[in-house]
Amino acid sequence: MKNTTFKSSERKTLFDNTFEYDLHWNNPVVFDAEVVVVMLAHDNGDELSRAISSTLNQKGDIHFSLLIVDDSESVFCVEQSGTKLEDERIVLATIPTCSVSQARNFAHYMVKSVFTDSIWICRLDADDEFAHSTVILDIASTLATFDHTVSWALAGNTLEFEGELLNRTNSIDDSIMTSSGVINRLEGMAKGNPKDELPSCNLWIRTGFKAVYPDIGSAEDHWLVAHLLLNYRNSGYLLEGMLHAKHTLSGGITEQN
Numbered sequence: 001m002k003n004t005t006f007k008s009s010e011r012k013t014l015f016d017n018t019f020e021y022d023l024h025w026n027n028p029v030v031f032d033a034e035v036v037v038v039m040l041a042h043d044n045g046d047e048l049s050r051a052i053s054s055t056l057n058q059k060g061d062i063h064f065s066l067l068i069v070d071d072s073e074s075v076f077c078v079e080q081s082g083t084k085l086e087d088e089r090i091v092l093a094t095i096p097t098c099s100v101s102q103a104r105n106f107a108h109y110m111v112k113s114v115f116t117d118s119i120w121i122c123r124l125d126a127d128d129e130f131a132h133s134t135v136i137l138d139i140a141s142t143l144a145t146f147d148h149t150v151s152w153a154l155a156g157n158t159l160e161f162e163g164e165l166l167n168r169t170n171s172i173d174d175s176i177m178t179s180s181g182v183i184n185r186l187e188g189m190a191k192g193n194p195k196d197e198l199p200s201c202n203l204w205i206r207t208g209f210k211a212v213y214p215d216i217g218s219a220e221d222h223w224l225v226a227h228l229l230l231n232y233r234n235s236g237y238l239l240e241g242m243l244h245a246k247h248t249l250s251g252g253i254t255e256q257n
């Protein structure tokens with residue numbers, strides 16, 4: 001990648017210098033953010049530009065940054081998407097090609113080691129959008145009312161298929177805060193019932209909390225959220241009635257997952 005867009009770049013390491021990545025940014029205040037939105041990029045198309053715009057268009061008095069983690073195999077896909085990267089809230093990390101799970105876990109470690117003032121990490125997939133223009137402000141403000149005993153939170157999301165907003169949501173309620181409720185949702189997902197899908201793309205994690213995505217081929221986020229609901233429910237909070245993202249369904253891939 002030719003560093004023609006960002007003002008500053010630095011090669012950094014993780015895990016006792018065993019993992020190297022390049023970090024690019026425009027203004028060092030980006031690392032003082034309270035909330036870090038993590039977005040993975042891997043040879044994406046035009047939808048990436050839409051996801052980035054959805055993040056940068058968030059409103060409200062909240063200091064957030066967008067950390068884009070790019071492990072594209074060939075060209076730097078953020079540049080290819082036509083996205084302008086001059087915004088001072090963007091940090092780009094280019095990393096070696098890896099699995100989705102590994103990229104998510106690397107991102108969490110990056111936030112912990114570089115964004116020293118951050119409190120929360122949330123995620124937005126490269127083909128999704130935030131549900132509305134004040135998602136980050138609304139959720140961060142709600143979570144600010146709790147102490148450090150709350151280490152993760154889960155919201156709901158709307159659904160879009162082929163450009164049309166569906167008349168249903170991936171919602172949450174107290175039923176998934178019991179073991180039987182989680183098992184019922186997982187059984188429903190296994191049977192292909194869309195309404196039973198866990199809203200795992202809407203997970204917020206307190207910086208430094210050890211929430212590791214298992215390195216499996218698909219649905220790594222469902223595995224993690226089920227693990228948190230079953231084993232760490234006392235440190236979690238359900239943001240009932242609150243929406244995080246507008247999730248784009250992809251037909252056959254979603255059904256297969």
